[in-house]
């Protein structure tokens with residue numbers, strides 16, 4: 716059976732934190748391919764133009780043969796729910812052991828996702844610890860166990876693995892904020908992504 720991972724997000728823009736998480740997942744689990752899935756119409760936040768986010772994902776991931784980028788969410792009308800993405804991808808790739816990659820902040824909200832209880836059992840969860848206000852790795856583990864327990868109370872069993880990765884304070888919102896205020900975003904995103912942002916003047920006061 717093949718092992719594939721999905722990394723979903725708005726990627727607005729993709730940054731080095733995302734890339735390190737993806738590479739770490741490939742290193743620490745027996746994953747053959749990682750599918751980047753930009754959210755088209757996320758339920759929980761606003762995202763800028765899908766085409767630009769997709770293009771930046773292609774630029775950032777093109778040199779890694781284990782990475783692929785999927786437009787599956789763009790091809791589906793309505794809100795981009797994760798469970799529908801997994802169902803759609805399972806139709807393309809049958810008989811797969813699936814992993815879903817998330818940051819700790821996102822994982823904490825899993826019990827509240829649309830059909831989250833079903834989705835929770837359809838894949839293994841790979842969690843990247845994230846600075847949520849001073850947490851260390853041990854505290855990340857406690858948070859994961861709390862999520863597992865909360866789902867367990869409703870007879871939902873989940874499998875999760877905490878990725879061993881340095882905590883990174885980088886976020887897409889930080890990058891957008893820095894760029895908007897004329898500050899450097901060099902070394903927070905790959906160079907070709909930085910060039911793309913500059914060329915298309917994304918994230919300035921006047922952009923969408």
Ligand code: ATP
Nearest residue numbers: 724725726732817818821843845883885886887888
């Ligand atoms: P924003 O700042 O706009 O909310 P973001 O940086 O969180 O964006 P997303 O595209 O929303 O980026 O993230 C996709 C996934 O990657 C989410 O599950 C998120 O938790 C995780 N993630 C992003 N950055 C980090 C980070 N620095 N450490 C751990 N997880 C992260």
